Amino acid sequence: MLETFAIIAGVIGILGSILPGLPGPPVSWIGLLLVYLAGSSEMTTAVLLIWLAITVAVTIMDYVVPSMLTRATGGSKTAGRGALVGLFLGLLYPPIGIFLGTMGGAFLAELLIEDKGMWSSFKASIGAFLGFIFGTGMKLACSGVMMYYIIKFIS
DSSP states (O other): OHHHHHHHHHHHHHHHHHSTTSOHHHHHHHHHHHHHHTTOSSOOHHHHHHHHHHHHHHHHHHHHHHHHHHHHTTOOHHHHHHHHHHHHHHTTSTTHHHHHHHHHHHHHIIIIISOOOHHHHHHHHHHHHHHHHHHHHHHHHHHHHHHHHHHHHHO
């Protein structure tokens, strides 16, 4: 029974890595925990704790990296906030709205609030978009590997 819930948690974790609002890697880690609690002979406490550390690191990096890439391309804190607002508005029209919302939010924040030119605003929006893509890829890789271990340790 726990194995079934572990697989469901793994699948939800992968979906949560792509869809904003669902905590992908933490849900995937719960799947690993369920496999551990089910008594898998291959799942050790060390493996569980290592993946907990990786999950925490990826979750923290998911909040830090987009802002860093936005700043690296000349964007301000306002661009990062605009990207976040655009991301949530883009959720109304997934998946393209998520991408366009992130870029549009950063662009408009730089252009209208920070009063930067078109080119600077565009560069900031590219940085916000790259940060979003990098964070999503990082979460997806982490959750995908945990799903692999969930299946491996159940078999």
